[in-house]
Amino acid sequence: xxxxxxxxxxxxxxxxxxxxxxxxxxxxxxxxxxxxxxxxxxxxxxxxxxxxxxxxxxxxxxxxxxxxxxxxxxxxxxxxxxxxxxxxxxxxxxxxxxxxxxxxxxxxxxxxxxxxxxxxxxxxxxxxxxxxxxxxxxxxxxxxxxxxxxxxxxxxxxxxxxxxxxxxxxxxxxxxxxxxxxxxxxxxxxxxxxxxxxxxxxxxxx
Amino acid sequence: xxxxxxxxxxxxxxxxxxxxxxxxxxxxxxxxxxxxxxxxxxxxxxxxxxxxxxxxxxxxxxxxxxxxxxxxxxxxxxxxxxxxxxxxxxxxxxxxxxxxxxxxxxxxxxxxxx
Amino acid sequence: xxxxxxxxxxxxxxxxxxxxxxxxxxxxxxxxxxxxxxxxxxxxxxxxxxxxxxxxxxxxxxxxxxxxxxxxxxxxxxxxxxxxxxxxxxxxxxxxxxxxxxxxxxxxxxxxxxxxxxxxxxxxxxxxxxxxxxxxxxxxxxxxxxxxxxxxxxxxxxxxxxxxxxxxxxxxxxxxxxxxxxxxxxxxxxxxxxxxxxxxxxxxxxxxxxxxxxxxxxxxxxxxxxxxxxxxxxxxxxxxxxxxxxxxxxxxxxxxxxxxxxxxxxxxxxxxxxxxxxxxxxxxxxxxxxxxxxxxxxxxxxxxxxxxxxxxxxxxxxxxxxxxxxxxxxxxxxxxxxxxxxxxxxxxxxxxxxxxxxxxxxxxxxxxxxxxxxxxxxxxxxxx
Numbered sequence: 001x002x003x004x005x006x007x008x009x010x011x012x013x014x015x016x017x018x019x020x021x022x023x024x025x026x027x028x029x030x031x032x033x034x035x036x037x038x039x040x041x042x043x044x045x046x047x048x049x050x051x052x053x054x055x056x057x058x059x060x061x062x063x064x065x066x067x068x069x070x071x072x073x074x075x076x077x078x079x080x081x082x083x084x085x086x087x088x089x090x091x092x093x094x095x096x097x098x099x100x101x102x103x104x105x106x107x108x109x110x111x112x113x114x115x116x117x118x119x120x121x122x123x124x125x126x127x128x129x130x131x132x133x134x135x136x137x138x139x140x141x142x143x144x145x146x147x148x149x150x151x152x153x154x155x156x157x158x159x160x161x162x163x164x165x166x167x168x169x170x171x172x173x174x175x176x177x178x179x180x181x182x183x184x185x186x187x188x189x190x191x192x193x194x195x196x197x198x199x200x201x202x203x204x205x206x
Numbered sequence: 207x208x209x210x211x212x213x214x215x216x217x218x219x220x221x222x223x224x225x226x227x228x229x230x231x232x233x234x235x236x237x238x239x240x241x242x243x244x245x246x247x248x249x250x251x252x253x254x255x256x257x258x259x260x261x262x263x264x265x266x267x268x269x270x271x272x273x274x275x276x277x278x279x280x281x282x283x284x285x286x287x288x289x290x291x292x293x294x295x296x297x298x299x300x301x302x303x304x305x306x307x308x309x310x311x312x313x314x315x316x317x318x319x320x
Numbered sequence: 321x322x323x324x325x326x327x328x329x330x331x332x333x334x335x336x337x338x339x340x341x342x343x344x345x346x347x348x349x350x351x352x353x354x355x356x357x358x359x360x361x362x363x364x365x366x367x368x369x370x371x372x373x374x375x376x377x378x379x380x381x382x383x384x385x386x387x388x389x390x391x392x393x394x395x396x397x398x399x400x401x402x403x404x405x406x407x408x409x410x411x412x413x414x415x416x417x418x419x420x421x422x423x424x425x426x427x428x429x430x431x432x433x434x435x436x437x438x439x440x441x442x443x444x445x446x447x448x449x450x451x452x453x454x455x456x457x458x459x460x461x462x463x464x465x466x467x468x469x470x471x472x473x474x475x476x477x478x479x480x481x482x483x484x485x486x487x488x489x490x491x492x493x494x495x496x497x498x499x500x501x502x503x504x505x506x507x508x509x510x511x512x513x514x515x516x517x518x519x520x521x522x523x524x525x526x527x528x529x530x531x532x533x534x535x536x537x538x539x540x541x542x543x544x545x546x547x548x549x550x551x552x553x554x555x556x557x558x559x560x561x562x563x564x565x566x567x568x569x570x571x572x573x574x575x576x577x578x579x580x581x582x583x584x585x586x587x588x589x590x591x592x593x594x595x596x597x598x599x600x601x602x603x604x605x606x607x608x609x610x611x612x613x614x615x616x617x618x619x620x621x622x623x624x625x626x627x628x629x630x631x632x633x634x635x636x637x638x639x640x641x642x643x644x645x646x647x648x649x650x651x652x653x654x655x656x657x658x659x660x661x662x663x664x665x666x667x668x669x670x671x672x673x674x675x676x677x678x679x680x681x682x683x684x685x686x687x688x689x690x691x692x693x694x695x696x697x698x699x700x701x702x703x704x
Contacts, residue, residue, distance in 0.1 A: 006335065007265075011214045015222045022229035022249055031239055032461055036408060038245050039454060045226070045252050052219065052263040054279050056440045057286075061255075063447035064290050065248070066454075067483070098235045106228045113220030118267060120215045134439035135279060136500055142280055165280055172287055179291040186298035 011051055018044035042066050056136040143169045216267050219260030227253030240300040240310040244293060251289045258282040342435045346424040353578040354571040355386040356629075361574075361636050368640040390567065398563040403464030412462060413561070413568035416455030420575045422448045427582050428503045430592045430620035441502035442494055445583055446487055449538070452576055453479040456540070456547060459569070460557030471556025475540060475547035478650055482537040485658035489531040492524055492669050493517045493587040502583075506591030513595035518588045521676075523668035528588045530662050532634075535580035537650065539573065542639035546647050574632075581631025582624065589627050592620030 021041035028034045042065045049058035113119065141147070145166035226249050233246030260266055262278020304310055328334075359374070362385060366373030378384025400406055426444050428434035438444050453475050460472025496517060497505045509515050517524050537544035548556035558569060585591055599605065599616035606613025645653065 008214045011218065015218070018222060019225045019229075022226050025245060025249065026229050026232045026236070030405070031241055032405070032458075033408060034242060034245055036458060038248065041226070042248070042252060043451075045256060048219070048222065048256060049259055049282075052259045053265060054259050054263070054282070055438055056443065057259060057279050057282055059438075059440045059443040059447045060283060060286055063443065063450065064286050065252070067447055067450040094236060098232055101235070102228045102232045105231065106224060109224030109227065110221055113217045113224060116217075119217045119220070135276070136440045136443075138276055139279060139283065142276055147276070168284060172284060176287065176291055179295055183294040183298040186295070187301045 007051060011048065014044045014047035014051065017041070018048065039066055054135055056139055214266070216260050216263075219263075219266065220257060223253045223256035223260065225253075226250075226256065229253075238311050238313060240296075240303070240312055243312060244296050244300075247296075248289060248293070251285055255282045255285050258285070343425075346435055347421065350421050350424050350575045350578075351571065354574040355390075357574040357577060357632055357636075358386045358389065358570070359383065360629075360633065361639075364633060364636045365640045368637070393563055393567050396563040398565065399560070401464055401560050404560065405462040405464065408458050408462035409560075410565070412455045412459030413565045413572065414455070415458060416452050416572040417568050417575070419448055419451035419455065420572050420579060422451075423579045423583075424575075426502065427579060428506060428586060428591065429624055430617040431507055432503055433617055433621060434503060437503060438501070440500045442490055442500045442505065442587070445502070445579075446483075446490055449576065449579060449583075450479065450483055452572060453538075455569075455572070456557050459561065460547075463557070463560040465560050467554045467559040468557050471547040471549075471553050471559070474647060475557060477647075478540070478544065478546060478654075479538050481651060481654045482534045482658070485530060485654060485662040486534040486538060488659070488662035488666055489527050489534060490587060492527045492666055495666070495669060496520060496524070496673055502586050502591075506586045506593065509590040510593050510600075511597050513590065515593070516588065516590040521669065521672045523665045523672060524588065527662065527665040527669070528584070530658055530665065531584055531588065533653070534658055534662075535584065536635060536638060537654065539576045539580055539635075541573075541577065541635050543642040543645050544650055545639075545644060546650055549644060551644070577632050577635055578628055581635070582628040584631060585624060585627040591627075592617070592624040594620075594623045598623075 018041050021037045021044065024037040025034050025041065028037060043062065046058045046061040046066065049055075049061055142165050145164035147164050230246045230249030230251075230253060233249060234243050235246075237243055237246065258274075258278040258281050260278075262274045262276065262282075264273060264275075267273065300310055303315065307314060359382070362382070363373045374382025374385040376382060377388050400409055423445050425436045426434065426438050426441050426448070428437075428441075434441075456475045456479075457472045460468040460470075460475065463469075493505055494500050497508045499505065499508075509517060513519065518528050519525065540547050546556075547553075548558055553559070558566060561569060599619045602616075605616055
């Protein structure tokens with residue numbers, strides 16, 4: 001009892017929460033409850049990111065997924081819900097097929113993740129770093145095209161593949177702008193052209 | 207083995223990732239609601255992201271030389287951004303579909319069926 | 321602290337105890353700030369309306385009013401409407417409060433006095449503070465009432481929209497410091513008030529006021545309190561809530577006010593570095609002695625809390641002075657004014673820090689020869 005591995009302890013806590021609420025998302029039939037469970041699950045995944053030493057990614061997960069996407073999702077749920085609490089049922093036959101397929105998939109994946117001995121974890125005797133290196137700065141340099149974590153790479157061939165992520169970053173920026181415009185265009189309120197506005201609009205066609 | 211004392215390894219993260227992934231796939235397969243399917247996709251992406259983070263983590267294996275390092279976090283970052291964009295577009299489409307058909311049931315979306 | 325304790329007790333006990341103590345300290349600050357601000361709101365609003373406010377409870381100044389309020393509310397019946405989605409309705413206030421409480425973990429109270437010294441602290445605070453609205457949306461939706469749903473929809477639209485200019489404003493001090501660590505941001509404004517980022521350059525000055533607007537909106541305070549607009553929506557998302565759950569929502573709101581004021585103080589007002597560097601003038605620095613440094617930090621903490629409380633008073637003052645905006649005006653303020661202004665200020669600060677990398681006063685002195693050279697060169701070209 002003397003040497004609790006705190007990393008393991010918090011990992012188990014976050015992992016349990018994440019998995020439990022992920023399963024709850026599947027089981028729940030009320031769509032808003034699903035969204036709520038999903039938020040809790042994703043927040044726990046953010047906790048796992050923090051534990052794995054990716055603090056910036058954890059905060060990004062909280063901000064983008066849990067904060068942005070989920071509120072967006074709840075928003076969508078409310079806009080499209082007709083009854084007060086929409087729920088959609090799935091037939092038992094479909095459940096059976098889905099569960100069998102999912103069980104097989106899970107079996108294969110778990111089998112695969114335990115099959116390689118090198119992945120089992122660090123040795124218990126291996127010293128763990130007391131503090132993890134800060135990742136935000138390196139990520140920023142990486143997005144600008146400089147791999148700050150690989151500067152001591154001596155192999156010329158390997159260095160060629162480590163040219164940073166400037167181009168993907170630019171592409172994804174443009175992609176985001178396109179998506180923003182596109183989503184706003186798709187979801188815009190469609191106004192019927194009234195007589196008044198056609199009169200005032202003059203020669204404009206509706 | 208006492209899970210509280212033994213160090214956590216890559217495999218454990220992968221198991222959590224695969225559970226999230228399978229839950230997401232189940233969600234996509236069984237939900238009749240567009241938004242339910244969308245939530246399934248988010249779960250799948252998160253499962254994959256967890257794997258990227260775990261493979262890039264500096265402390266989950268005995269031999270650090272095989273770690274993909276910062277690349278894992280970088281790819282996870284791109285996945286998060288793309289997922290947000292994808293959710294926005296999917297929601298816009300769902301809203302549009304709701305405006306024209308007054309439902310978000312994926313089974314009803316069969317007008318283009320040959 | 322934990323290492324010190326671990327010499328005497330088993331290490332797992334030491335770490336648990338230290339963790340619990342830190343969490344309890346943050347919780348106490350959150351709860352105490354909520355109680356004090358409820359009292360402050362009553363007094364300030366009374367002064368603005370030419371009244372006295374509470375005077376009798378607890379002797380002078382009515383300082384026992386918050387506990388009296390609390391006891392009154394605790395005694396009320398906890399009603400769950402028949403149409404409500406009971407589990408979500410129950411947990412919604414706690415989601416709000418937990419989100420705000422989590423921000424306290426990353427908020428530094430003095431140099432190095434932070435429960436969770438995150439490298440991406442500013443980003444974390446932004447992310448977690450944005451989660452508060454999730455409880456509001458859930459509560460509004462799960463109440464099963466039209467008023468609540470309207471409030472929730474407004475909260476969602478408003479808070480998501482205002483997150484964009486808010487993030488743009490927070491990027492400005494991060495950009496100047498070159499770090500997202502809140503302790504580093506605070507420490508880099510060491511010295512007199514001239515080194516505060518508020519007075520760093522004209523752009524940061526404007527940015528600060530955009531920040532004030534955005535946080536007022538994102539904490540749902542008047543003039544942006546559309547989600548609970550009493551004159552239109554009964555009480556918005558709070559309509560069906562009563563008793564303890566209502567209290568929790570209110571504590572979340574007041575604690576969130578403290579959080580955003582403190583966050584603003586760290587980002588723009590020097591955090592624990594006062595208008596006058598009292599601690600270093602008195603020699604209370606860790607270089608002299610560890611205990612002296614600790615005392616200096618204590619002074620810094622008092623300084624920080626004063627700034628945060630002043631920020632809250634400012635928000636209360638705003639609430640009782642300005643009329644409520646319409647929802648379309650709220651969105652216009654955000655999308656047509658705050659976002660463009662914040663973007664322009666961000667660009668301006670980038671150019672400014674590029675031209676004057678050492679700040680205004682040092683920067684002008686430093687870059688003066690460069691400017692002279694630059695202006696001299698075209699002239700020489702003309703002569704040729």
